[in-house]
Amino acid sequence: MAARPRIKDVAAYAGVSPKTVSNVINDFEHVSEHTRTAVRDAIEALGYRVNIAGRQLRQGRTGMITLAVPELDVAYFSELAKHVMAAADRRGRTVLLHQTGGVRERELSALHGFDAQFTDGVILSPLSLTPRDLTSGLARLPVVLxxxxxxxxxxxxxxxxxxxxxxxxxxxxxxxxxxxxxVVGGAVRGRRGTDGLRTEGYRSALRAAHVAFAADLVVPVEAYHWQDGARAAAALLERRPRPDALLCLNDHLALGALRALHEAGLRAPDDIDVVGFDDIEASRFSVPSLTTIAPDKEAIAAAAVSLLADRIDRPRTGTARDVTDAGTARDAEAAQDAEDRVIGHRLVVRESTGGRS
Structure with a gap:
């Protein structure tokens, strides 16, 4: 059985140093395209494969990242987790799932708890952490929100x-x-979470159309589950005059609302329109199929993994400062050049507002 090719074999084949081969493997910028092509041709010719586990151990890394989300039984998060795992796998990383329930102590545990010892960074969807909590977490691990x-x-x-x-x-x-x-799941005044921002967008559209805002049509919910949407919709249907449309701030609420309409002897869109958010798979198969806002979940996952990998790998590129207190340096670096990636969305019009399935 032939010996497994090593970096020095690739270097000899390509006529470069082992260090240059390593630079190409790690995608360092300061390598000429001619040299990069020669090394990649050598890798392919020899069948060289990177020993990811060994490399991670030598660098003091585990090769694992954490995805911390509130609830995996909310379909948006489970579908997002699937895309995060696929994006991480393409980069040779394993994902540790952490379900927080939106509870502050569990969100903190994702950043500082026992599991955090086994991960190189965290992708976190926080509901309860304070700004100070988040800032302190950066001194421990790279974080993408x-x-x-x-x-x-x-x-x-x-x-x-x-x-x-x-x-x-x-x-x-x-x-x-x-x-x-x-608005089913709408926010009380002053909130800046997802519910607050979506309610703000709703009010902006009303103003532009010169339609009066009615505070009693913005209905908060206890949680964003099927039953919460059904309860809120049932209560709204008892009002006179009743609403002629429901903007539900996630698809679980919207699908629960469709059930409430059915039980009240009403239909969407004949009697009332229903719109959701998130474009979960179930929204395509409900009766009627659900009009919804579709965030590009695959692009969200890819961007989050890419940003986190960049933070994890940055100390190896020579661009980060060579300091003893790496946590403090990372915290300062994040404050200076943290990125905001705004990912696209689209409105998918289906049967619940007169479209096709």
Whole structure:
């Protein structure tokens, strides 16, 4: 059985040094395209494979990253987790899933707890952490935030423009002649979470259309589950005059609302329009199929993994400062150049607002 080719074999074949081969493997910038091509041709010719586990151990890394989300039984997060795992796998990394329930102590545990000892970085969708919590977490591990940014410049952040998305959904309903549009899962005044931003987008569309805002049509919910949508919709249907459209701030709420309509002897879109958020798989198979805002979940996952990998790998590139207190350096670096990636979304019009399945 032939011996497994090593870096020095690739270097000899390509006529370069082992260090140059390593630079190409790690995708360092300062390598000429001619040399990069020669090394890659040598790798392919010899069948060289990177020993990822050995490399990670030598660098003091585990090759694992954590994805911490509130609830995996909320389909948006489970579908997002699938894409994060695929993106991480392409980079030779394994994902440790951490379900926080939106509880502050569990979110902190993702950053500082026992499991954090086995991970190189965290992709976190926080609901309860304070800005100070998030800032302190950066001294321990690289962090990428999902959802709404809680504190400017503390960490890289990936999300959609929720104000614009909700405005687009509301404009769609207004264009269909709807004027009493209720918001299921809407925010009380002053909140800046996802619910607050989506409610802001809704109000912006009403103002532009010169439609009066009615505070009683914004209905908060205890959680974003099927039953919460059904309860909120049932209560709204008892009002006179009742709403002529429901803007539900996630698809679970919207699918619960469709059930409440069915039990009340009403249909969407004949009696009332229903729009959701997230474009989970179930929204395509409900009866009627659900009009919804579709964030590009695959792009969100890819951006989050890419940003986190860059933070993890940066000390190896020579661009980070060579200091003893790596945690303090990382914290300062993040504050200086944290990135905001705004990922695209689209409105998918289906049967619940007069479209096709």
């Amino acid at each position: 999902l959802g709404e940014r809680q504190t400017p410049g503390a960490a890289d952040h990936v999300g959609i423009d929720n104000v614009a998305a909700a405005r687009e959904a509301t404009e769609h309903l207004l264009a269909r002649g709807r004027r009493r549009i209720a």
